[in-house]
Amino acid sequence: MSAPAPDLAIDVRGVTKRFGGRAVVNGIDLQVRRGEIYGFLGPNGSGKTTFIRMLCGLLTPDAGAGTCLGYDVRRQQDEIKRHVGYMTQRFSYYEDLSIRENLDFIARVYDVPDRRRAVDRSLERLGLGKRSRQLAGELSGGWKQRLALAACLIHEPQLLLLDEPTAGVDPKARRDFWDEIHRLAGEGLTVLITTHYMDEAERCHRLAYLAYGNLLTRGTVAEVVRDARLTTWTVTGPELARIGRVLRGQAGVDQVVAFGNTLHVSGRDAAALDAVIGGVVDDAHTWTRGSASLEDVFISLMDTARDNFA
Amino acid sequence: MPRFTFHRLWAIVLKEFVQMRRDRVTFGMMVGIPLMQLMLFGFAINSDPRHLPTALRLGDEGPYARAFVAALRESGYFALTREAASEAEAAALLQRGEVQFVINIPHDFTRRLLRGERPAILLEADASDPAATGPALAAARALADSIFDRDLDGALSRLRARPGPVELRVHAHYNPENITQYNVVPGLMGVVLTMTMVVITALAITRERERGTMENLLATPVRPFEVMVGKIIPYIVVGYIQVTLILLAARWIFHVPLVGSLGLVYAVAFLFIAANLAVGITFSTLARNQLQAVQMAFFFFLPSILLSGFMFPFRGMPEWAQWLGSCLPLTHFLRIVRGVLLKGSGPADIAPELWPLLLFVAVAMAVGVKRYRQTLD
Ligand SMILES: Nc1ncnc2c1ncn2[C@@H]1O[C@H](COP(=O)(O)OP(=O)(O)OP(=O)(O)O)[C@@H](O)[C@H]1O
């Protein structure tokens, strides 16, 4: 076994997966430190789920190598499975078993010591105690998500792979979920989490952005925003659609995105953008120049990726 | 109230056709199952079984005895496959099911025939399946009455008087009253087990895949062998409940004389249940959805019921069908169960049917485990 850096929970290089000749995951390098919450972002079909499945031994990479918790991702899949908690994108527990039965099954499969106590503790910690006899199939989306999290924590994994755990979950439940994730990370657990929500991305220690199977950027939120070198003007006021039509397509304006009652006008060439804005600026609107938000950055990355890879 | 429109109807029809075309296996089965039925019913099934294996215990080498034997053979129903030197040997051949009939011609046959004493020819039959022996016995009876009409002429023509010159004594073993239920009810045990065990387990893994729980299961440290065997064991229990129900019904409702060891039946049932479960599990690793799994189970069930000797006498089928039938676990299980329950066969008698069952379990399990994918690739 290659000596892995002990502080890296995930350390893979050049990971590639092809489906029918198309590289769905294309030579991705990823290093995640222990105890870190790592966000994994990217548009639909960018290969996030496929990448995670390779990390936990569900798919064999066509190329690339590396370690997960120090175990070789190609050869030591059994060891990896024992120490990783994987929450699938689609709810994948037994709908015809009760919450307790599901947890009990998973605990048995992982051969958890003192199983009864472990199940009780996990029910209690996730506030599932009163519902433990309810069938999983009858639960609402938010409760299903809690059950799934409880189940993938029951064997006390060192690494959590969470694939869009908060899709379809209400804001309050999402906040509770993230508080829990941070608490777990505080205890030393490493978390790799995919999401489409910007507020969640901002709660990650570091993140990576994927499009068409390629890793486009990574780092802390600040690093990602800084590296994008994007200048953004925020416009508020009436008739934003008309202003958008005027600005779109002008040299120096790379993207115009409507966010409710504001318009974000961004460009990589700050001077050119300022010149264009200078031509249309008026008193009816509030014009503010600032740095781009994470979302502006991602939209810009997605657009460039479409030009380069699609 | 919304009115019926053709374009909405047409939308549904089109969608169904597209979905049908996508599911190649189902489409193939829709063509394959009728074809198989045609082949089996058209060519394999024969309710007038001929060339039944027969042992001969010839005590008299005289021309009349030989003529009688030749006539039996020419009737087409009896294939003289064995010679039995003693009564014990003949009995053993019947017991093991190696022959269907034993013809005993006494040593004083010619002498008594010529004296007009109506010598008796003893035709012993394994009558556990009345459908298999019925036509042959009828043919033998007709023969006994008319056989020597040509040979007995001149002074001997008085012997042609009715009743015929020889007496054919039929001794039907194992099911002397020719009660069909005696044969069908024990056989039903095998059929019921095949039907339920294969279907239930064929769904087992397909269901996990269809519901998405497979991904989770694969992400845990569970081994394929553990999944397979773990899914099989509960159904072994179910199988035993079925066996018990059928045995109770056989005894108390159909009054089948159960002469053999029930313990032996239960022991062999284990092997047979395992064989069917292994088939079901293998199907469920091959099928992409639950419908396909059920169809595959049906595809297996159909020849099992038709070619095993359950519905139609095994020996009445052409060679290729017998060969196919011999590859099916039900064929061997039927022989064992009928042998034990109706004939009182012991472990030594059923040994020749045991190893094909064992082989079948081993192969089916190996294919199943190999087909069970550890990853989603
Ligand atoms: N088993 C498979 N066979 C063929 N193609 C596949 C398979 N699994 C995934 N793909 C393709 O790989 C690409 C990446 O899929 P993946 O599910 O990894 O994306 P994702 O980033 O998780 O998307 P989402 O955000 O919608 O969940 C998609 O184009 C998908 O169609």
Ligand SMILES: [Mg+2]
């Ligand atoms: Mg996904």
